[in-house]
Amino acid sequence: MNENTSNPIIEMSGVSKWFGDFQVLKDVSLQVFSGERVVVCGPSGSGKSTLIRCINRLEEHQEGRIVVDGIELDQDTQHINKVRSEVGMVFQQFNLFPHLTVLENCTLGPMKVRGLSKKEAEALAMEYLQRVRIPEQAAKYPGSLSGGQQQRVAIARSLCMQPRIMLFDEPTSALDPEMIKEVLDVMIDLAESGMTMICVTHEMGFARTVAHQMVFMDEGRIIERSPPAQFFSEPEHERTKLFLSQILSH
Amino acid sequence: MSRSTSRYRWSWVDSVVLLGIIGFFGFIGYRVNTVLVYQWDWGFLPGYLFRWDEETQSLLPNLLVKGLLTTLRLAFWSIILATLIGFVTGMMRTSRRLFPQAFSRLYVELIRNVPPIVFIFVFYFFISSQIIPLLGLDTLDQRLGPTGQSVVEFLFGPVSLLSNTFSGIFCLALFEAAYITEIVRSGIQSVSVGQREAAMSIGLSRWQQMRYVVLPQAVQRVIPPLAGQFIILIKDSSIVSLISIQELTFLTLEVANSTQRVFEVWVFVAGVYFVLCYSCALIFRRLEMRLDSSRI
Numbered sequence A: 001m002n003e004n005t006s007n008p009i010i011e012m013s014g015v016s017k018w019f020g021d022f023q024v025l026k027d028v029s030l031q032v033f034s035g036e037r038v039v040v041c042g043p044s045g046s047g048k049s050t051l052i053r054c055i056n057r058l059e060e061h062q063e064g065r066i067v068v069d070g071i072e073l074d075q076d077t078q079h080i081n082k083v084r085s086e087v088g089m090v091f092q093q094f095n096l097f098p099h100l101t102v103l104e105n106c107t108l109g110p111m112k113v114r115g116l117s118k119k120e121a122e123a124l125a126m127e128y129l130q131r132v133r134i135p136e137q138a139a140k141y142p143g144s145l146s147g148g149q150q151q152r153v154a155i156a157r158s159l160c161m162q163p164r165i166m167l168f169d170e171p172t173s174a175l176d177p178e179m180i181k182e183v184l185d186v187m188i189d190l191a192e193s194g195m196t197m198i199c200v201t202h203e204m205g206f207a208r209t210v211a212h213q214m215v216f217m218d219e220g221r222i223i224e225r226s227p228p229a230q231f232f233s234e235p236e237h238e239r240t241k242l243f244l245s246q247i248l249s250h
Numbered sequence B: 001m002s003r004s005t006s007r008y009r010w011s012w013v014d015s016v017v018l019l020g021i022i023g024f025f026g027f028i029g030y031r032v033n034t035v036l037v038y039q040w041d042w043g044f045l046p047g048y049l050f051r052w053d054e055e056t057q058s059l060l061p062n063l064l065v066k067g068l069l070t071t072l073r074l075a076f077w078s079i080i081l082a083t084l085i086g087f088v089t090g091m092m093r094t095s096r097r098l099f100p101q102a103f104s105r106l107y108v109e110l111i112r113n114v115p116p117i118v119f120i121f122v123f124y125f126f127i128s129s130q131i132i133p134l135l136g137l138d139t140l141d142q143r144l145g146p147t148g149q150s151v152v153e154f155l156f157g158p159v160s161l162l163s164n165t166f167s168g169i170f171c172l173a174l175f176e177a178a179y180i181t182e183i184v185r186s187g188i189q190s191v192s193v194g195q196r197e198a199a200m201s202i203g204l205s206r207w208q209q210m211r212y213v214v215l216p217q218a219v220q221r222v223i224p225p226l227a228g229q230f231i232i233l234i235k236d237s238s239i240v241s242l243i244s245i246q247e248l249t250f251l252t253l254e255v256a257n258s259t260q261r262v263f264e265v266w267v268f269v270a271g272v273y274f275v276l277c278y279s280c281a282l283i284f285r286r287l288e289m290r291l292d293s294s295r296i
Ligand SMILES: Nc1ncnc2c1ncn2[C@@H]1O[C@H](COP(=O)(O)OP(=O)(O)OP(=O)(O)O)[C@@H](O)[C@H]1O
Pocket: A019, A024, A042, A043, A044, A045, A046, A047, A048, A049, A050, A051
């Protein structure tokens, strides 16, 4: 890890969360350092989405502390907005704004949150649309793009906020197989540029090439955390072995 | 779609329906002609539309056209006012805060659960008679210059009737805004949570999420039901005749009383309302199609 290891950019300690009586996260602690890439996996319902959604406060945790880039996530809306503008998020369902063009999707945040002029924002947006290899679609509406193209626009939209951290929640799960690669390629590029990334994904090939750390979750707990080489060859827990054998068998 | 609807096939059902319709109107016509022995006479009508003014040597609107103009102004301004109020209270309905929620809920329920006629009287005696004098409309004609007066007259009708017209506008707007509130609420709630979350995740504040992401999508979805409500508003505008607002229905009543040509007058006015509402429906349908095709 390239920066000072004593100061993680994301620090979760003892985080617990309940939906009603149901405890989704159980005393979760996780540190992520600047430039580090973490892939989170685990069975459905184990709390992966909830975990990363807590990092930009799409979900509120009830116990423990979450500090992102030196800012603690508490009830202070200013803290929350500050963290959100530093943390990009890519969703399984893309969630592009259908009433705005691709370009407008990308310029909305920079203009309204960062206060850039339209011209500056558009230049920035074109730069990132170039990076996700889709500049020619800038004037179109999201509805006329393929799933893979939409997801790449969603990545560009997040990048336009020039975040320090990117969160991905199963970004390829809603895509047809032939489109998965174009999205993963963009994510690999992003990884190579040194972005701090937390990805929930079942794309194990991607995880092997990109991840510094694998995190395995089950029933709201982080059960295992190790570098991919170790994670895939000699997982420590029975639960992890079972999961890997299921997911790698097809 | 146009294929299947443009090619009708005549079946026995159509014959039965057609016979039924002919029979019904035949019966009505028979009753009117033989039992009521009513002498139709439309000759008086033009005189109540326009009158010749000797003083200025020009044709001026008479009662029925005056009423129509008032109805048009009344509808126009209450549509605008009701939409404004409805959007504000509609957003309040979806607020997370207790007070705006409770207030807008109370407003909607109060109005929806009281008959319109009762609401109008309550409004007239308790609200409008208190508020309208505060606007100082009665002395407005003294304070306005001649150009000011003609502008006001063009927008709101005769200056001498301003308080009267404004009571009507407020009354209708407050009444219809309750229904618009619910339309707007359902429009806002129809925008998926994912849209809001995406807006949050790029750091937009709550108001910005509403303004740039949720509302534009909600507005597009509420245009058809909103158009329907506007047409209802135009029709409902006739009930403010009960508090003596000088609009079409009110003046029609006067004409009917003074001429005794009850049948002709009401048939004529029914036609006027129909043309008014139907042309509105056509305009909104156009608008909707334009909006639909503008984004692909
Ligand atoms: N808003 C909510 N209200 C109630 N329960 C919820 C809510 N969101 C998630 N849950 C529950 O919390 C648990 C964890 O959900 P989460 O979405 O974090 O799981 P996940 O690991 O991302 O699963 P998947 O692989 O299916 O996406 C699930 O059992 C889910 O049913």
